[in-house]
Amino acid sequence: MLKILKYSIYDLLRSRWSYVYFIFYLALGFVLLFLNNDMNKAVITLMNIIIVLTPLIGTIFGVMYYYNSKEFTELLLAQPIKRSKIFMGQYLGISLSLTLSLVLGLGIPFLLYGLFRSAAIFDFSLLILVGSFLNFIFVALAYNIALSTENKIKGFGYAILIWLFLAVIYDGLFMISLMTFNEYPLDKFSLVATMFNPIDLSRILILLKLDISALLGYTGAVFKDFFGTTKGAFLSFLVLCLWVILPLLRIKMKLRKKDF
Amino acid sequence: MIEIKNLHKKFGKLIVLDGLDLTINPEGSEGGIFAILGPNGSGKTTLIKCLLGMVIPNKGEISIDGTSVLKKWEYRNNLNYLPQIANFPPNLTVIELLKMVKNLRPKASNEQELIDLFSLYPFLKKKLGNLSGGTKQKVNLVLTFMFDSELIILDEPTTGLDPIALIHLKELIQQEKAKGKTILITTHIMSFVDEMADEIVFLLDGKIYFKGSVAQLKEQTNQSNLEHAIANLMTKQHA
Numbered sequence: 005m006l007k008i009l010k011y012s013i014y015d016l017l018r019s020r021w022s023y024v025y026f027i028f029y030l031a032l033g034f035v036l037l038f039l040n041n042d043m044n045k046a047v048i049t050l051m052n053i054i055i056v057l058t059p060l061i062g063t064i065f066g067v068m069y070y071y072n073s074k075e076f077t078e079l080l081l082a083q084p085i086k087r088s089k090i091f092m093g094q095y096l097g098i099s100l101s102l103t104l105s106l107v108l109g110l111g112i113p114f115l116l117y118g119l120f121r122s123a124a125i126f127d128f129s130l131l132i133l134v135g136s137f138l139n140f141i142f143v144a145l146a147y148n149i150a151l152s153t154e155n156k157i158k159g160f161g162y163a164i165l166i167w168l169f170l171a172v173i174y175d176g177l178f179m180i181s182l183m184t185f186n187e188y189p190l191d192k193f194s195l196v197a198t199m200f201n202p203i204d205l206s207r208i209l210i211l212l213k214l215d216i217s218a219l220l221g222y223t224g225a226v227f228k229d230f231f232g233t234t235k236g237a238f239l240s241f242l243v244l245c246l247w248v249i250l251p252l253l254r255i256k257m258k259l260r261k262k263d264f
Numbered sequence: 265m266i267e268i269k270n271l272h273k274k275f276g277k278l279i280v281l282d283g284l285d286l287t288i289n290p291e292g293s294e295g296g297i298f299a300i301l302g303p304n305g306s307g308k309t310t311l312i313k314c315l316l317g318m319v320i321p322n323k324g325e326i327s328i329d330g331t332s333v334l335k336k337w338e339y340r341n342n343l344n345y346l347p348q349i350a351n352f353p354p355n356l357t358v359i360e361l362l363k364m365v366k367n368l369r370p371k372a373s374n375e376q377e378l379i380d381l382f383s384l385y386p387f388l389k390k391k392l393g394n395l396s397g398g399t400k401q402k403v404n405l406v407l408t409f410m411f412d413s414e415l416i417i418l419d420e421p422t423t424g425l426d427p428i429a430l431i432h433l434k435e436l437i438q439q440e441k442a443k444g445k446t447i448l449i450t451t452h453i454m455s456f457v458d459e460m461a462d463e464i465v466f467l468l469d470g471k472i473y474f475k476g477s478v479a480q481l482k483e484q485t486n487q488s489n490l491e492h493a494i495a496n497l498m499t500k501q502h503a
């Protein structure tokens with residue numbers, strides 16, 4: 005598996021898109037820091053961007069890589085390697101190279117700006133950690149979609165749709181349900197509903213760390229009570245891990261029966 | 265020896281292989297070149313992919329040298345496969361690809377000879393994305409023939425090759441045969457079959473419709489020309 009991983013990273017690091025992505029984060033980091041002139045504010049703005057953008061790029065990259073390397077994957081399948089190792093290697097390759105772009109692209113400007121001398125270092129690390137999780141989650145989702153869909157265009161469509169659903173539509177439905185049932189106690193419900201969407205979960209995790217939960221009112225207090233504790237933080241990271249593991253298990257299952 | 269028993273495969277409602285039985289190289293016989301022929305969609309590629317473990321059959325058994333190969337992968341170390349379309353990662357160079365495949369198969373390889381044979385030296389440091397179709401096919405051939413394996417499977421090997429490369433390919437195949445290897449080839453170029461094949465396996469509607477030498481086929485269909493003999497087989501069935 006490590007051999008496949010090495011070569012997919014190698015292949016991806018040479019592709020123009022990895023650099024475009026890296027340079028985008030680099031530019032974003034510099035621009036935000038010099039416009040805001042305040043690391044904390046920059047982190048908040050970054051959060052809003054990362055939480056929507058990393059899933060989008062992750063899904064698109066994942067689907068694109070799968071379809072583009074299809075014939076090559078077939079060549080690998082004829083080699084003496086176990087099936088699941090080929091795909092796990094590719095999956096890790098994409099996720100790691102995207103994470104590398106994210107970490108380096110944002111890390112460099114923040115380091116230059118004096119991250120280690122600032123109090124924002126924990127918030128920033130959390131942001132990067134959550135961003136990396138989102139990469140791993142959405143590349144896994146993308147691989148699931150691509151493995152189940154022969155048709156490239158359909159695959160892209162579903163991938164975008166799942167991103168749109170989790171990034172936008174889910175929140176809309178969430179809001180509507182809150183409005184409809186606002187006579188009932190909804191704190192438990194909203195807590196659980198947050199867990200079912202990795203994007204929401206990441207957002208809440210960061211928001212609460214940034215100490216602006218007061219803005220969120222009563223539910224915010226409930227959330228703070230939950231996520232603020234070690235147990236809550238632990239549980240939410242566990243859920244994020246599950247969001248990586250479950251799609252990966254489905255990939256493995258799918259591979260057992262898939263024809264190439 | 266390859267033994268395929270009662271192989272079934274369908275894609276959705278489409279039945280591609282329908283209880284196919286095939287034995288290639290029964291115990292004791294020495295290698296040889298087997299041409300797998302059949303009209304488009306007769307299941308040639310599916311059969312090969314089942315053998316490679318890329319397509320998983322619904323029913324049936326495949327064994328090589330007496331051991332079942334279904335759901336296994338180690339046996340592929342003794343098998344070389346040339347895929348139909350050579351589409352490699354565009355960002356890798358030829359030499360990197362060769363190194364990578366060598367790295368994946370811990371086995372002696374003789375790529376230098378093959379690179380010489382197909383005059384690929386000027387292309388070694390070029391990216392695969394920038395190569396022409398024929399050159400890619402040559403790289404594909406190097407990847408296939410550089411390992412010493414008992415079984416060689418070639419899916420449309422002649423695609424895009426120039427006459428010189430084609431001659432080299434034929435020599436290569438004959439050399440491998442002389443070493444006692446089993447070579448399976450699918451192609452639509454009948455002159456190639458006529459020249460190379462020891463035996464023809466003709467697939468139709470997911471079954472073996474004919475298996476025998478070129479001479480036997482010509483005799484059975486009363487044709488002196490292989491192309492016509494094959495055409496005769498196809499039309500007879502459909503008439």
